[in-house]
Structure formats: structure tokens, C-alpha cells
Amino acid sequence: MCMYLVDAMYLGNRLIGYEVYESKSMGFMGMTEKQILDKLNRNEKVYGFRIKNDVEAAKEVLELDEEGFNMKNLQVKSGVNTLAWLKENENNDINIGLIVVKIINEKNKKPVYETVNARHARVTYEESKLKMLIELGAMAAGVKLEKNKIVPCEGVEIFGEEKAGE
Secondary structure (H helix, E strand, O other), X not given: OOEEEEXXXXXXXXXXXXXXXXXXXXXXXXXXHHHHHHHHHOOOOOEOEEEEEEOOOOEEEEEEOHHHHXXXXXXXXXXXXXXXXXXXXXXOOOOOEEEEXXXXXXXXXXXXXXXXXXXXXXXXXXXXXXXHHHHHOOEEEOEEEEOXXXXXXXXXXXXOOOOOXX
């Protein structure tokens, strides 16, 4: 069972929690900041987050895991059908954040990437389409584009005997 950060939920300017995708049930659930901190402190994973020690506030805080999971930005829900970006300065040409949760490798076929997003959609993309979306500016956590190859991050579930790119 893996959990993946999907979006943040705000009531006005106040953070009320986060939504995560749980791979075993294939469902979305809400969690508070404290619940996620507790999980991470028990060495359980919530991919997309890591703990940072805030020296000034003398406490642990959550931060996006850019290095490990390529979570560079996060979509924020602040009302009905309202999505914005946590980091407004980022240049996001496409207003969608994809979180790659699974790679399916079938013999004699190209890999298929299963993604989830803040609108609770589970969508699969072929490698070429996912590359195109990344190149157009879609934020894609869970994978990195290195030398024109899609490289999965830790936590992305990989199914099938054939490795991607073989």
C-alpha cells in the first residue's frame, strides 16, 4: 500500500488538510497535516512530502519532496471546482498536476503510466504522450525526464516483467 499526495485543501486562507491517493483501495482520502507528520515520523511513506525541521518555529513542518519524488508544486482546492497552484510564481502552462503512481509493463508493448490528479481522475498515458505533457509544462510528480527518458522515482509501483525502455 502506497499513499501519494494529490492536493491541498484550504478554507479561505487556512489550510484544512490534504488529499492523498491510496494505491491499495485506489481511492482518495483526506488527511490533516498532523496525520501526515505522524505517518512520516513512523517511517511510513506519503510520497510527495518530506519533513523539514523549522528552526525558527522549533517544530517539524511538511515540505514538498522535490528531490525524491519530483513534487515541484501542488494544486490547491479552495472552493467548489476551484484549483490553483500552491507556488503561484511557477510557470505552469498547463493547469494540471499529474502524479504518476504506477507503471505497467506488458511484454512486447511500451510502458503505460497510470496517473492521478486533483480532480480525482485516474488516467493512463503512453510514454510519448506523458513526455509531451511534461515538455508542455504539466507538472508530473513520480517521474523525471532525463535525457529524453522517463525515469520513475521511488514509490512508483512497477508492474510487469519487462523493464521500461527494453
